[in-house]
Amino acid sequence: MKAVRLHRFGGPEVLHCEDVPDPEPGPGEVLVRVRACGVNRLDLDIRAGTSRLPVSLPHILGREAAGDVIALGPGVSGFRIGDRVLVSIIGACGRCSLCRTGRDNLCPGARRPGINRPGGYAELIAAPAVDLIPIPDGLTPEQAAAVPIAFGTAYHMLITQGGLRVGETVLVNAAGSTIGVAAVQLAKAAGARVIATAGSEEKLARARRLGADETVNYNLPGWGHRVLELTEGRGPDLVFEHVGGPIFAESFGLLATDGRLCVCGGHAGEVVPLDLVSLFRRQVRIIGSFSATRREVELVLDLVGRGVLAPVIHGIYPLEEAQAVHRLLTGRENFGKVILKP
Numbered sequence: 167m168k169a170v171r172l173h174r175f176g177g178p179e180v181l182h183c184e185d186v187p188d189p190e191p192g193p194g195e196v197l198v199r200v201r202a203c204g205v206n207r208l209d210l211d212i213r214a215g216t217s218r219l220p221v222s223l224p225h226i227l228g229r230e231a232a233g234d235v236i237a238l239g240p241g242v243s244g245f246r247i248g249d250r251v252l253v254s255i256i257g258a259c260g261r262c263s264l265c266r267t268g269r270d271n272l273c274p275g276a277r278r279p280g281i282n283r284p285g286g287y288a289e290l291i292a293a294p295a296v297d298l299i300p301i302p303d304g305l306t307p308e309q310a311a312a313v314p315i316a317f318g319t320a321y322h323m324l325i326t327q328g329g330l331r332v333g334e335t336v337l338v339n340a341a342g343s344t345i346g347v348a349a350v351q352l353a354k355a356a357g358a359r360v361i362a363t364a365g366s367e368e369k370l371a372r373a374r375r376l377g378a379d380e381t382v383n384y385n386l387p388g389w390g391h392r393v394l395e396l397t398e399g400r401g402p403d404l405v406f407e408h409v410g411g412p413i414f415a416e417s418f419g420l421l422a423t424d425g426r427l428c429v430c431g432g433h434a435g436e437v438v439p440l441d442l443v444s445l446f447r448r449q450v451r452i453i454g455s456f457s458a459t460r461r462e463v464e465l466v467l468d469l470v471g472r473g474v475l476a477p478v479i480h481g482i483y484p485l486e487e488a489q490a491v492h493r494l495l496t497g498r499e500n501f502g503k504v505i506l507k508p
Contacts, residue, residue, distance in 0.1 A: 168508065169288035170488040171224045175215030178492040181227075183485050189284065189292035191239035196295050198251060201307035202482070203286030204230030205491055205504045206315050206344065207433060212281070213492065219281055228506070229255050229279060230314050231286025232307040235298075242295045250301040252467070253279055253286065254460055255314045257297035271322065271457045286311075287488060289508040299464060302471030309470065312344075312477035312503035317466035318458030319430055320348035320406070325356065326462065327455045328404050328428040332357035337393060337402035339409050339417060341378060342369030342501045345430070347478045349406045350376045352466075355474060358404075361396055363389065363413075365498070372501055376478070390416045401425060411435025421450045430455045478502030 167188050172180045191197040209227045211217035231253040235245050245251070257277030258270035265273050277297060279285045284292075301310045323345075324330045336353040340346045341362035353360045354377035362378035364370050370381035382392045394401060401422035407414055410432025418427055418440070429452065432438070445452070458466075469475045480500040483491050485508050494500055 167289040168485055169226050169284075170485050170506075171226050171287075172213055173224045175213065175223075177214070178489040178496070180213060181488045181492065183488065186288075188290055191237055191242075191292045193240045194242060194294055194296070195239040195292050196235050196242055196245055196251075196298065197237035197239075198231065198233045198253060198291050198293060198298075199236045200231045200286050200288060200291055200508050201233040202311040203228040203232070203506045203508075204311040204315060204344075205495065205506055206230070207431070207495060209280065210492055210495055221281065226284040226286075226288050227280050228285030228287040229281070230311045231279060231291050232301060232311040233291075236290075238295075239292075245295055245298060250307070250310075251298040252301055252310050252314065253291060253293045254297040254299055254463065255279070255318070256457060256460065257294055258460065268459065268461070271459045271462075287485060287506055289485075299460075299467065302467060305471055308479060308482055308505050308507070309477050310467070311505055312479055313467050313470050314458065314463045316344045316348040316477070316503060317352065317470065317475060318463040319345050319455070320352050321462050321466050322458040323406055323428045323430055323455040324349060324352055324404070326459075327453050328406070328426055330356050330358055330404055333359070334403035335359045335361065335397055335422075336404045336406060337417060337420065338362045338373075338378070338406045339384070339413055340364060341373040341376075341381075342366070343408070343498075344500075344503050345408060346373075346406075347376060347502045348475070350378050351475050353406070354378075361393060361402060363393075369501055384413060390420050393420050397422070404428065408432075409434045410438065414438050418450070418452070419444070421448065424449045426451045426453055428453045428455050480504050482507050484508075
């Protein structure tokens with residue numbers, strides 16, 4: 167089969183589309199023909215060697231593989247040849263205390279395609295049958311591959327971790343990104359007032375079309391003051407933060423008293439200053455958020471299937487253009503999801 171692999175860490179040039187042996191489904195596994203695979207910023211970190219995750223080389227990236235079952239390993243039941251499936255981004259052990267309390271996104275022994283298992287930048291992927299999620303009727307593989315990390319992460323941040331309530335004001339940073347696009351839609355569907363930030367007027371206009379009530383360009387001086395003006399000096403109740411660096415610092419200062427800042431990334435700066443006096447005197451909370459549970463992914467996939475939410479796909483590219491796709495994401499040229507299609 168054809169697959170995009172990296173044999174060393176580095177820039178996009180380390181990605182090579184090459185012939186590799188077809189994977190064989192073992193006991194309890196299925197073989198899936200990949201029809202689409204989502205590309206994420208974590209892929210860029212893994213490729214560069216900066217992810218802080220244990221990755222063995224050579225490695226096939228790709229966290230969100232969608233396709234159809236073409237072979238069943240010994241002992242598989244519940245699936246048939248031709249079934250359209252999504253490979254779960256986290257295959258939890260189901261036995262640890264985190265799994266037993268509904269926090270399988272944090273399972274230390276989880277199977278994670280594209281991290282500790284071969285991912286979806288390939289024509290074929292083998293996966294345990296228990297890790298498969300059926301794709302709802304009416305969704306294309308490309309649409310399905312655009313859901314788990316974007317909408318699953320956004321749901322986990324806004325609803326599960328952030329405790330978003332109807333009528334609250336949410337500041338969604340980098341609303342043109344994959345998870346930003348999802349967060350605008352989810353926050354609006356949950357009954358919040360949404361203020362979206364982005365670095366260009368084009369992205370802000372598109373965020374408004376997705377449902378953002380107000381938009382602010384964070385590349386302009388004084389953008390934080392504009393957010394305060396829009397909230398009559400109070401600040402947002404909840405900040406959806408995944409940028410880091412100066413954006414994180416400014417957003418923290420904007421929080422309303424007793425507000426929450428939920429963070430899942432920090433590409434613009436992973437280590438930031440923090441004023442502890444401001445933290446406790448305003449009684450604000452900084453909440454870490456990691457990935458999404460399987461139940462959350464199934465929930466948002468159902469909402470997309472019913473038309474409540476809609477993936478925004480920036481573009482669909484062949485495997486051979488993986489290097490160009492990584493450069494596109496590095497330059498933040500995309501609005502919404504980028505998909506590789508074997």
